[in-house]
Amino acid sequence: GExxxxxxxxxxxxxxxxxxxxxxxxxxxxxxxxxYKQELGKRPQLIIDIRSNVGEKKDQRIAVTLNKTAKHFxxxxxxxxxxxSAVYFCAASGGGGADGxxxxxxxxxxxxx
Amino acid sequence: xxxxxQSPRHKVTETGTPxxxxxxxxENHRYMYWYRQDxxxxxxxxxxxxxxxxxxxxxxxDGYSVSRSKTEDFLLTLESATSSxxxxxxxxxxxxxxxxxxxxxxxQLSVL
Numbered sequence: 001g002e003x004x005x006x007x008x009x010x011x012x013x014x015x016x017x018x019x020x021x022x023x024x025x026x027x028x029x030x031x032x033x034x035x036y037k038q039e040l041g042k043r044p045q046l047i048i049d050i051r052s053n054v055g056e057k058k059d060q061r062i063a064v065t066l067n068k069t070a071k072h073f074x075x076x077x078x079x080x081x082x083x084x085s086a087v088y089f090c091a092a093s094g095g096g097g098a099d100g101x102x103x104x105x106x107x108x109x110x111x112x113x
Numbered sequence: 114x115x116x117x118x119q120s121p122r123h124k125v126t127e128t129g130t131p132x133x134x135x136x137x138x139x140e141n142h143r144y145m146y147w148y149r150q151d152x153x154x155x156x157x158x159x160x161x162x163x164x165x166x167x168x169x170x171x172x173x174x175d176g177y178s179v180s181r182s183k184t185e186d187f188l189l190t191l192e193s194a195t196s197s198x199x200x201x202x203x204x205x206x207x208x209x210x211x212x213x214x215x216x217x218x219x220x221q222l223s224v225l
Binding site: 001006031032034042043044045046049051089091093098099100101102103104105106 | 144146148153154155156157158161163169171172203205207210211212213214215216217218219
């Protein structure tokens, strides 16, 4: 089955700086790669996603890049703000199976004032 | 947010007792999932359903069973709860394969 590795497990950046979280996946048939943000005590919420026929996608201060050849994808957050502090999860969908997403173990992003 | 309701929101139970968690959705989504979330492990799939009465095992299914008698309801049962099943349980739904996954608010389960 699919295996998703996520790094780093904790990332601390100064407010206003950029943050980058990286993930790799194992199943070359995977074609859907979402990112979720989870605030303390809340549900994971989708913030951006990308499909395998696209190399990059942006939404305001966040962007995701995908390198299918290397089987890795990354989340980029620019001009970080205190409300960006949360745990971020990457995930991959196993190429058409009904078993949903395989998640990375999460990155705790801390925005230092 | 998608209309996904989990009940109960919190539960404390004793080792060896059966526990049932309920997920109810109003989105008419075909696919429903149960995940557990533990520190250091992220979200791990327990069971999933791809239609009424159609279910299958996920990565960590031992000690759990599920049932889906209606499109809108997906039940997770811990047949005999153990302390290792103390966790936060999330239900999720999706309208299609490789489509957006929406999560419920979660159930905090403590097995003493």
